[in-house]
Amino acid sequence: TNNIDDGFYISNADENNISNNIITNSFQGIDIYEGNSTIMENNTISNCNYGCYLAYTNNSLVFSNYFINNSIQAYDSGINNQWDNGSIGNYWSDYWNTYFGVDLDDDGIGDIPYNITGSAKSQDRYPIWDDGPGENHPPVWDQTPSDQTLELSVSFSYDLNASDTSGIDTYWINDSIAFQIDSNGLITNITTLFIGKYWLEISVNDTYDNILSTTITITVEPTSGPSWDPQPVDQIVEYGDPLNYNVNAVDISGVDSYWINDTTNFQINNEGLITNAVLLSIRTYWLEINVNDTLGYTNSALINILVQDLTPPYWVTTPSNQSLDFGLSLSYDVSAIDPSGIDQYWVNDTNIFQIDSNGLITNKSVLTIRVYWLEINVNDTYGNILSIVIKITIQDNIDPTWDETPTNRTVELGSLFSYDVNASDQVGIDHYWVNDTSHFEIDANGVITNKISLSLITYSLKIRAYDSSDNYCEIIIQVVVEDTTSPSWVEIPSDIEINVNIPLNYDINASDLAGIDYYWINDTTNFQINNNGLITYALDLSIGVYWLEVRAYDSSDNFCSATFKITIKSSGGGGGGGIPGYSIFPCLIFATLSLLVIFISKRRKIKNI
Known part of the structure; x- marks a missing residue:
């Protein structure tokens, strides 16, 4: 009770059992830090800042405890902590008036879970129910009154406290000749107490006259020095670690002070905590510890402190x-x-x-x-x-690199494609790869060739070079298949003679890898030519000589050309020379100019190629 720190503090210790305690007026009633698998039951915790505080504590069980008038009843930031045992939880003094729980079936268990503060978001699923004002529960001791011992001539002062949801009305004791108790539960002596035992019955009632009673023994003893609780023992300290050794002495009149012989290397505070004042060397220290009470009586103990190094770096x-x-x-x-x-x-x-x-x-x-x-x-x-x-x-996380960056390629229709790409890697090139294996293949040296004849299109080709760690460099190039080759005549068109009034059916044929797209003729007034190269009359022609230029075009607009004459003669075999309507001399001039145009056209085409 009345601790400025914690009622119970447990750190880094598992499988603890905390039960049957009364804790009041402390900062934290029960404070557990990394204390897994702990059981807390049948404890009464009241008037604390935190009733129960679980930090980094997991798999613990809290049930059948009474949390009364704490600023924060409970806090949980652990994992899988249970605040009930599956059938009964804990009593929360603020359940019926702050949290507004209910007990509709009147079985003593609240019907609404009680929420526990903290990141764990835990709940008490079976909170113990109290009907609030008008209830018939007696008060509970914040800390169960215990037997007391004091030295002769020392004044008696014992503070006990009880709690009740309806409030405390009065305290009283049976022996009002030697003792008195005030409204806050503080018991003091009103006469001199002699050596012997005093039996004192203490009672407290709430505002509904429910009474809680207990009896304690007050023993008055002759004066003596403090006693160790427990007796100080030898200590072993790892080199470099601080010494923290708490010695505790008790005395009926109270402990006044502690002191030690070696104040160069050690120090002790008023609570009996011994610490090192300097870094302790690896050796054995002999330490005399002394304590005296408020009446000047002393007690001492001699221990050795062994400083050793058993810890690895x-x-x-x-x-x-x-x-x-x-x-x-x-x-x-x-x-x-x-x-x-x-x-x-x-x-x-x-x-x-x-x-x-x-x-x-x-x-x-x-x-x-x-x-x-x-x-x-x-x-x-x-x-x-x-x-x-x-x-x-x-x-190996480094990709290969191209010796020379692959570039777009152009190949003539009908020609074989061959392109050598090369890459380097610090562990060597394992293999090359292309995406289009229907039309292309690449060998172990990076030579790309076509597997089948390539069509007159553009192929998008992805190329990779892999090393043995499956790292690769990659590039996409375009392989353009073009046609710059003119068609060729299957048989070069030649001059023909035909009798007048006889139909003309002259078939000329050319070939090309991409196929013949269409045929063309210069004289579309008198002749016509279809897509199969068949020349016929466009109208009935007179006897004479007709000069024709014909062409065969492929889909890339390449063409082959030929010039020949068609002579229409009389059916009698004679024939007027010349072209009807023209003298022979102008005809010769026209033929000469036509041949010159064809010659110049071919020269330009060859130059362009």
Whole structure:
């Protein structure tokens, strides 16, 4: 009761059982930090800042406890803590008037869960029900009154407190000749107390006259010095760790002060806590501890404090697995520290690695692509060893590079395609790859060829070069198939003679890899030519000589050309020479100019090619 800190404080201890306690007027009634699997039952906690505080505490059970008038009844930031045992939870003094719970079936268990403050968002599913004003429950002691002992001539003062949801009305005691109790529950003596035992019945009633009673014994003893509780014992301290040893003495008149003989290396406070004043060397210290009570009586104890070094060094940063690109050098610092100092570092694989006196690991030889398992050890000046095993993975994360960046290519229709691409990598090129394996293939040296005849289109070709670690460089090029070759005559058109009034059916044929798109004729007044190269009359023609230029075009507008004459003669075999309506001389001039035009056209085409 009346603690400026915690009623109970537990840290880093599991499987605790806290039961049958009364805790009041403390900062935190029960404070557990990292105390897993703890059971708390049948405790009364009242008038505290926090009734119960669970921090980083998991898998604990809290039930059948009474939380009364605490600023924050309970706090939970742990995992899987249970605030009931499946059938009964805890009593919460603010349940019926602040949280507004109900007990409709009047079974003594609230029908609405009670929410526990904190990040865990826990609930008491079966809160103990109290009907509030008008109830018939007696008060409860904040801390169960206990028997008291005091020395002769010392005044008696004992503060006890009770709580009730309806409020406390009065305290009273049976022996009002030797003792008195005030409205706050403070019992004092009103006469001199002599050596012996006093039996005192204490009662308290609430505002509904429900009464709680108990009887205690007050023993008055002769005066003596303080006694140790428990007796101080020898201590062992790890070198570099602080000493925190609490000695406790009790005395009926009260403890006045503690003191020790060695104030150079140690210090002790008024609560009996012994700490080191300086860094303690590795050796044995003899320490005399003294305590005196308020009447000047003393007691002493002699202990030895052994300072030793049994703790290995510890890593500044725990070494972790390392990954390194092939071709790079390893430089990895694994520093450790120890209060007594570091003696040496060493590694198991000294053929490939080395470690200096500061913990810097480097490679002695070229590291190949593989996994190395490395044991690292460090020992302090007292032979304590710290070890760890890490793996060092040498990997290839660098893509190959093109020796010369592949570029778009052009290939003539009907020609074979062959293009050599080359890449380099520090571990070598494993294979090449193209996306279009229906039309192209690439060999191990990077030579791309066509597998089948290429059509007159543009192919988008993705090319990759892979190394043995499956890294690759990639590029997309365009392979343009073009047609710049003119068609050729299957048989060169030649001059023909035909009798007048006889139909003309002259078939000319050309061929091309891309196929013939259409035929063309210069004289569309007198003749016509269809898509199959068949020349016919456009109208009835007179006897004479007709000069024709014909062309065959492919889909790329390449063409072949031929000039020939068609002579229409009389059916009698004679014939007027010349073209009807023209003299012979102008006809000769026209034929000469036509041949000249054809010659110039071909010269330009050849030059353009």
